[in-house]
Amino acid sequence: MSWIxxxxxxxxxxxxxxxxxxxxxxxxxxxxxxxxxxxLTTARFTSRQGLRDLAGExxxxxxxxxxxxxxxxxxxxxLPELLATNKRLVSFMKNPGGRDRIxxxxxxxxxxxxxxxxxxxxxxxxxxxxxxxxxxxxxxxxIGRNFSYRPYFKQAMKGQxxxxxxxxxxxxxxxxxxxxxxxxxxxxxxxxxxKINIDKVEHNWGHRDETFLVTDPDGVIFLxxxxxxxxxxxxxxxxxxxxxxxxxxxxxxxxxxPVPVLATNxxxxxTLLSLxxxxxxxxxxxxxxxxxxAGWQVHILSDTKHVRLLVRRTLIGTAAxxxxxVVLVLMYRQQRLRLQEQRCHEEESRxxxxxxxxxxxxxxxxRTSALSEVNSQLRLEIGDRRRAEEKLRHARKELIHTAKLxxxxxMATGINHELNQPLAAIRAYxxxxxxxxxxxxxxxxxxxxxxxxxxxxxxxxxxxxxKIFSRKSRGNLSSLPLQGVVDGALEILMPMLGKTxxxxxIDLNPADIRVRxxxxxxxxxxxxxxxxxxxxxxxHKTPIVAVTGRFFEDMVRVEVRDNGPGVDVSDREKxxxxxxxxxxxxxxxxxxxxxxxxxxxxxxxxxxxxxEGTFTVFVVLLHRxxxx
Numbered sequence: 001m002s003w004i005x006x007x008x009x010x011x012x013x014x015x016x017x018x019x020x021x022x023x024x025x026x027x028x029x030x031x032x033x034x035x036x037x038x039x040l041t042t043a044r045f046t047s048r049q050g051l052r053d054l055a056g057e058x059x060x061x062x063x064x065x066x067x068x069x070x071x072x073x074x075x076x077x078x079l080p081e082l083l084a085t086n087k088r089l090v091s092f093m094k095n096p097g098g099r100d101r102i103x104x105x106x107x108x109x110x111x112x113x114x115x116x117x118x119x120x121x122x123x124x125x126x127x128x129x130x131x132x133x134x135x136x137x138x139x140x141x142x143i144g145r146n147f148s149y150r151p152y153f154k155q156a157m158k159g160q161x162x163x164x165x166x167x168x169x170x171x172x173x174x175x176x177x178x179x180x181x182x183x184x185x186x187x188x189x190x191x192x193x194x195k196i197n198i199d200k201v202e203h204n205w206g207h208r209d210e211t212f213l214v215t216d217p218d219g220v221i222f223l224x225x226x227x228x229x230x231x232x233x234x235x236x237x238x239x240x241x242x243x244x245x246x247x248x249x250x251x252x253x254x255x256x257x258p259v260p261v262l263a264t265n266x267x268x269x270x271t272l273l274s275l276x277x278x279x280x281x282x283x284x285x286x287x288x289x290x291x292x293x294a295g296w297q298v299h300i301l302s303d304t305k306h307v308r309l310l311v312r313r314t315l316i317g318t319a320a321x322x323x324x325x326v327v328l329v330l331m332y333r334q335q336r337l338r339l340q341e342q343r344c345h346e347e348e349s350r351x352x353x354x355x356x357x358x359x360x361x362x363x364x365x366x367r368t369s370a371l372s373e374v375n376s377q378l379r380l381e382i383g384d385r386r387r388a389e390e391k392l393r394h395a396r397k398e399l400i401h402t403a404k405l406x407x408x409x410x411m412a413t414g415i416n417h418e419l420n421q422p423l424a425a426i427r428a429y430x431x432x433x434x435x436x437x438x439x440x441x442x443x444x445x446x447x448x449x450x451x452x453x454x455x456x457x458x459x460x461x462x463x464x465x466x467k468i469f470s471r472k473s474r475g476n477l478s479s480l481p482l483q484g485v486v487d488g489a490l491e492i493l494m495p496m497l498g499k500t501x502x503x504x505x506i507d508l509n510p511a512d513i514r515v516r517x518x519x520x521x522x523x524x525x526x527x528x529x530x531x532x533x534x535x536x537x538x539x540h541k542t543p544i545v546a547v548t549g550r551f552f553e554d555m556v557r558v559e560v561r562d563n564g565p566g567v568d569v570s571d572r573e574k575x576x577x578x579x580x581x582x583x584x585x586x587x588x589x590x591x592x593x594x595x596x597x598x599x600x601x602x603x604x605x606x607x608x609x610x611x612e613g614t615f616t617v618f619v620v621l622l623h624r625x626x627x628x
Contacts, residue, residue: 536564
């Protein structure tokens, strides 16, 4: 700040007062302290309010989740008691009879199981031995297995409704068990058990910012929308608890390690958990509710990132508002200083005003001249740009025309590739039919002509499927036997295989594998893959082309392998590109694998290339269908 004083008596214009400098420093110091207090207070209040809002939303979701779980359990709770009074089951328990009667009861339980949409329904004698079950025709049925160690059986034999959640020792699948005693003349002679599948609970309640957990009375997580936390514990388990769980075989082959909790902090809205997840620290608000009938504890973990984001935004807004107020105060103070300086320099300003005006006029004249030059340059650039835009529009029209021609060419080559195999087969069958007619072998000739008719129908089907392809449609998907599709593909390739003398090895295990696919499209895909393999092994001393089919988790893995020269490492990423081929000119369009991949993907499948030693393997994954 500047002051004026007479010479020799005080401060003169342009000198700053030490007292004012000291006051300015104290002002900034007080403002900084006030800002820190305001930020801390705002952060604490906003965090509490955000956690309250988050807890309110979490409680509402938790209530819905608990109600949903109760509904799922109550739906089946009365079923075993109802079955226990079934005269047919009671009569069977008293007199099991022969094999036919046991098989009839198994089918009866399977029908009940299908109607009730339960996972399994089975009947146990008083020793815990399963004597009839709905899964009697499964790979690992319950019949003949003893589950007397299960708590639900022990509760049923005490005359109570048994409840229990565990991993199945036979199926290794999670399930909730209801068991009820079967009585005859007041005496308990066995138990009927209903197992329900509650996996769909996790799928129906998954949310990206919330995690639902359900724990048993020991604190072990058996249901979770986060798959990584299943069969872990919310807290370390004692050796006695672990021993008891192992003896009941509740979670076989599960390590029951604790969830990596870094820190906990109890608040009035819930418990704040700091967890190590995928190498990163995350914070959740934990809220819990008890389901006393099932003995479960239901938890919801809500990610607090939105609360932290709200606090951060509120702090930024608060700090910005405070700084704005400080700036306004400083501006007001600066305005007062300027008024004082204006009085101090009034005389000097008058003298300099004329010179400033002259300088201003000179600068205005210079800038006006510069702007005139810039305007002229802009006009020239505008003209150039308009001409360039005109050329661009013309080039764009040419490009669109070229793209249309390319699309027509690609479509024509695609149709040619898809129809090539049936046409080759028609030519071969036609030539053979002519020879057979000349030799008087009429029945065999008629068979050849029937095959030609089938192939023409297939070519018509290919045409309709190409229309479906252009609309990006999946076509009609259904449950198909893989063996029948492979046989149809080999039927088309029979003329070519007869000329080359190559035998295709077929290994489907089990033989009745079924897939969800379109018969015509899948058959064409296999024709393309087998044809590639046959072309690859031509000239080989011991050619091998094989088709195998196996179950792979919930999919079917179909492999077409050959011992040809293989695919170079540099070409593996390009084998599915349109018009890319390693065959000599005139022997391939490079569309077979492109069309095959499109077919497989339209059926929700996957295809990729593998190298296994001296074999080149094309792997196709398709959705598995039940053999029933």
